[in-house]
Amino acid sequence: MSKLDNTSLKLPKENPEAEDFLPLLGTDHVELYVGNAKQAAYYYMAAWGFQPLAYAGLETGLKDKVSYVVQQDKIRLVLTSPLKPGGEINKHIESHGDGVKVIALGVDDASKSHHETTKRGAENYFEPKSVEDKNGKVVLSGIHTYGETVHVFVERKNYNGVFMPGYRAWNPFYKAPNVGLKYIDHMVGNVGWNEMNKWCEFYAKVMGFAQLVSFDDKDISTEYTALMSKVMSNGNGRIKFPINEPADGRKKSQIEEYIEFYNGAGVQHMALATDNIIETVTALRNRGIEFLTVPASYYEDVLDRVGEIDEDLAPLKELGILIDRDDEGYLLQIFTKPILDRPTMFIEIIQRKGAKSFGKGNFKALFEAIEREQESRGTL
Numbered sequence: 001m002s003k004l005d006n007t008s009l010k011l012p013k014e015n016p017e018a019e020d021f022l023p024l025l026g027t028d029h030v031e032l033y034v035g036n037a038k039q040a041a042y043y044y045m046a047a048w049g050f051q052p053l054a055y056a057g058l059e060t061g062l063k064d065k066v067s068y069v070v071q072q073d074k075i076r077l078v079l080t081s082p083l084k085p086g087g088e089i090n091k092h093i094e095s096h097g098d099g100v101k102v103i104a105l106g107v108d109d110a111s112k113s114h115h116e117t118t119k120r121g122a123e124n125y126f127e128p129k130s131v132e133d134k135n136g137k138v139v140l141s142g143i144h145t146y147g148e149t150v151h152v153f154v155e156r157k158n159y160n161g162v163f164m165p166g167y168r169a170w171n172p173f174y175k176a177p178n179v180g181l182k183y184i185d186h187m188v189g190n191v192g193w194n195e196m197n198k199w200c201e202f203y204a205k206v207m208g209f210a211q212l213v214s215f216d217d218k219d220i221s222t223e224y225t226a227l228m229s230k231v232m233s234n235g236n237g238r239i240k241f242p243i244n245e246p247a248d249g250r251k252k253s254q255i256e257e258y259i260e261f262y263n264g265a266g267v268q269h270m271a272l273a274t275d276n277i278i279e280t281v282t283a284l285r286n287r288g289i290e291f292l293t294v295p296a297s298y299y300e301d302v303l304d305r306v307g308e309i310d311e312d313l314a315p316l317k318e319l320g321i322l323i324d325r326d327d328e329g330y331l332l333q334i335f336t337k338p339i340l341d342r343p344t345m346f347i348e349i350i351q352r353k354g355a356k357s358f359g360k361g362n363f364k365a366l367f368e369a370i371e372r373e374q375e376s377r378g379t380l
C-alpha cells in the first residue's frame with residue numbers, strides 16, 4: 001500500500017482517477033434503523049438542530065413501520081422504526097443496535113445506476129422501481145455494500161414534493177434553531193480484519209471511485225492501538241467514503257470495539273460540515289452533545305505545527321476543537337463521543353478552510369482520547 005505524506009499530498013477538488021459511469025449528485029439522505037424513531041427524531045431536532053420535514057406511518061397507510069425525515073441545509077436523515085415484531089428492521093436493530101442502514105445517493109438515472117453497478121458485481125438490494133404521487137415520480141434502486149449497509153440510488157428530477165411519494169409533510173409546532181450544519185463531508189465505514197482493500201476495490205470497480213489517500217498503521221497508531229484507512233471518492237469529489245480496518249496493537253483497536261458492538265461492519269461516523277465550527281460546537285455543547293477532549297498540552301504547540309489561522313485559539317481550546325493543515329489550507333474538526341448506547345457510531349463536525357484532507361495531524365491525539373474512553377468502558 002502506498003503511504004502518502006500529508007504534507008506532500010495534493011487532494012484534487014475533483015478526483016480525475018474516478019470513472020463516471022455512475023455520476024453522483026451528492027448524498028440524498030441517510031436512513032437509520034432505530035428502536036424509537038419518534039424519540040430519535042426529537043433528539044436530532046432538539047440537540048442537533050434538524051428541522052422536521054416529512055413523515056410516513058400508520059396515518060399514511062403504512063402497516064408495519066414508521067419514518068420521520070429531518071433536514072438541516074443539505075443533510076437529510078430518515079429515522080425508521082418497526083411497528084410490529086419480526087421483519088428485516090427488527091432483525092437489523094437486534095443485531096446492530098441503532099445504526100445507518102441506507103446511504104442514499106442522488107443520481108440522474110436510478111435504473112442506469114443499478115444496471116452499471118450490478119453488472120460490475122454489486123449485489124442487488126432491490127431492482128429499480130418507480131414511486132409516484134400527485135407531486136410527481138421518484139425512481140429508486142439499491143445495492144449492498146459492507147456489512148448490512150446498502151446504497152439506494154434516488155432519481156428525483158421529476159418530483160417536487162416535500163421528500164418522496166409515500167411521505168407527507170411533517171410540520172409539528174416544535175422547531176429547534178439550527179446549529180449551522182451544511183452538508184455531509186464524508187461517511188466512514190468500519191470493516192473487519194483485512195477487509196479494507198476488498199471494500200476499496202468494491203468502490204473502485206463497482207462504483208468507479210478512486211483512492212484519494214491512504215493511511216497505514218504507522219500513521220494511525222498510538223502506544224496501544226492501531227488502524228488502517230483508505231479514502232475512496234467519486235469523480236466530482238462530492239462523495240467521500242473512508243474505509244477503516246483494525247490493525248495489530250498492544251491493545252484492542254477502536255475498530256475492533258466497533259465491530260464487536262455493531263456485530264459486523266457498518267458506518268462508524270458521519271462528518272458534517274459547518275461554516276463556523278465555534279458557533280456550531282458551542283450550540284451543540286449547550287444542547288447536550290458530548291465531545292471527545294484532548295489534553296490542554298495539545299494547544300501549546302499546535303500553532304507551531306499548523307501555522308497561522310483566522311480563529312482565536314482560546315475558544316478552540318475551550319471547546320476542544322482540533323486543527324490540521326495540508327498544502328491547500330487548514331481544517332478544524334471535533335468528534336463526539338458515541339451517540340448511541342453501544343459504542344458504535346459518532347459524529348464529526350468539520351470546517352474546511354481550504355484543506356481537502358482528513359486531519360492526519362490529529363490522529364494521535366484523537367486516538368489517545370478514544371483510548372481513554374475505551375478504558376472507561378473496559379474495552380481497550
Ligand code: FE2
Pocket residue numbers: 186188269271348358
Ligand atoms: Fe472523519
